[in-house]
Amino acid sequence: KKEIKGEIELQIKEYYSIPDFMKAGLHTVSMNRNLQSGGTIQIKAIQNGQEICLKKRTSYDILFPAHKMNEEVYPDMNLFTGILDEQGEVDWKVMGKNQLANDDLLRFANAQNCGNDGIYSCPKWKLGVRMKKFFFNHRQWRTNKLCNSPKETLRRQEQIALNRRLRNECLQNRTGLELDFQQSFPELMNELNEKGYSLNTIVFDYYIGNSKKLNWVNIDRFMNTPSNEMVEINLPIDAKDKTIARVILIESNTIINFNVASQIYQFRKLPKDKAIKIVLIDYSEELPKMAIHTTKSGKEILPDDLVFKTYTFEEMENEMSRL
Numbered sequence: 001k002k003e004i005k006g007e008i009e010l011q012i013k014e015y016y017s018i019p020d021f022m023k024a025g026l027h028t029v030s031m032n033r034n035l036q037s038g039g040t041i042q043i044k045a046i047q048n049g050q051e052i053c054l055k056k057r058t059s060y061d062i063l064f065p066a067h068k069m070n071e072e073v074y075p076d077m078n079l080f081t082g083i084l085d086e087q088g089e090v091d092w093k094v095m096g097k098n099q100l101a102n103d104d105l106l107r108f109a110n111a112q113n114c115g116n117d118g119i120y121s122c123p124k125w126k127l128g129v130r131m132k133k134f135f136f137n138h139r140q141w142r143t144n145k146l147c148n149s150p151k152e153t154l155r156r157q158e159q160i161a162l163n164r165r166l167r168n169e170c171l172q173n174r175t176g177l178e179l180d181f182q183q184s185f186p187e188l189m190n191e192l193n194e195k196g197y198s199l200n201t202i203v204f205d206y207y208i209g210n211s212k213k214l215n216w217v218n219i220d221r222f223m224n225t226p227s228n229e230m231v232e233i234n235l236p237i238d239a240k241d242k243t244i245a246r247v248i249l250i251e252s253n254t255i256i257n258f259n260v261a262s263q264i265y266q267f268r269k270l271p272k273d274k275a276i277k278i279v280l281i282d283y284s285e286e287l288p289k290m291a292i293h294t295t296k297s298g299k300e301i302l303p304d305d306l307v308f309k310t311y312t313f314e315e316m317e318n319e320m321s322r323l
Contacts, residue, residue, distance in 0.1 A: 082216025
C-alpha cells in the first residue's frame with residue numbers, strides 16, 4: 001500500500017440512541033456476549049472516491065460523551081471495532097480499555113502524577129504520551145497556571161494539592177451544594193451519596209479510546225449477567241431471509257440479534273424479568289413490514305403477539321424513531 005498524499009474527505013456518522021442503532025441495522029453483541037452501549041461512530045477517509053486506511057503504527061483518539069446514552073458512567077467500558085460478518089452484519093471485536101476524563105483534566109496538560117486522595121488517584125486518570133500529543137494539537141488545551149510550560153512535572157505535593165483543588169471545584173460546580181472539603185474523601189462521598197449523587201455521574205464527561213482502525217468503532221461494556229439469571233426467547237414464527245430480528249433491552253441500551261435454531265428465531269443470554277421490545281422487520285416484499293411487541297424477558301411469546309404491519313419506508317423510519 002502506498003502513502004496517500006493530498007487532501008482527503010473525512011466522513012463521520014454518530015449513533016447515540018436505540019433508534020439510531022435500529023435504523024443502521026446495528027446490534028450490541030460481541031462473541032455471543034451482550035453489550036451495554038455508550039455509543040457508536042463510523043469513520044471513513046475518502047480520496048478520489050476511494051476509501052483509504054490508516055498507515056501502519058498510527059492511531060487516533062476518540063472522545064465519546066459519557067452521558068449521551070447512559071446516565072451512569074461505567075469504568076469497565078471497552079473500545080470495540082466493527083467487522084462485517086458473512087450475513088453483512090457488524091460483529092464487534094474488543095480492542096482495549098478506555099480512559100475516563102473530564103473537562104478539568106483535559107484543560108491541565110501536566111496533571112501526570114496522581115495523589116492518594118480523591119478522583120484523580122485512579123491510574124485511569126494518567127494521560128499517556130499519545131493522549132498528551134493528541135490534545136496539545138487542539139485549541140481547547142489550557143496549560144496549568146502553576147507551571148511555566150505544559151512539559152514541566154509538578155512536585156508530588158503540588159500535584160496532590162492541584163488534584164484536590166480540581167476535584168473540589170468540579171464537585172462544587174456540578175452539584176451546586178455547599179460541601180465541607182475539610183472532611184476525608186470517603187466522608188465527602190458519603191455526604192454526596194446521601195444527597196442522591198453518584199461520583200461517576202458527577203465527575204466524568206468522556207470515555208477516551210485509541211483506535212488503529214477506521215470505519216465502525218464503539219464504546220461498550222460486557223453485561224456479565226450471571227448464568228442463573230439468564231433466559232432465552234424463542235419466537236413462534238419461521239425464520240426468513242431478508243428479515244431483521246432484534247430484542248431491545250430498554251434499561252441498558254442493548255440490542256440483541258438472533259440465532260436461528262430449528263428454523264425459528266432464538267435470542268440467548270437475556271437477563272430475566274427485564275423490560276424488552278421485540279422488533280421484526282420483513283424486507284421480502286416491495287414495502288417493508290414491521291412487528292413490535294413490548295414484554296418482559298422470560299415471558300412466553302405467542303403468535304398473536306407478533307402482528308406485522310405494512311409501512312412506507314418513511315413511515316417505518318418514523319416508527320423506529322419512537323422505539
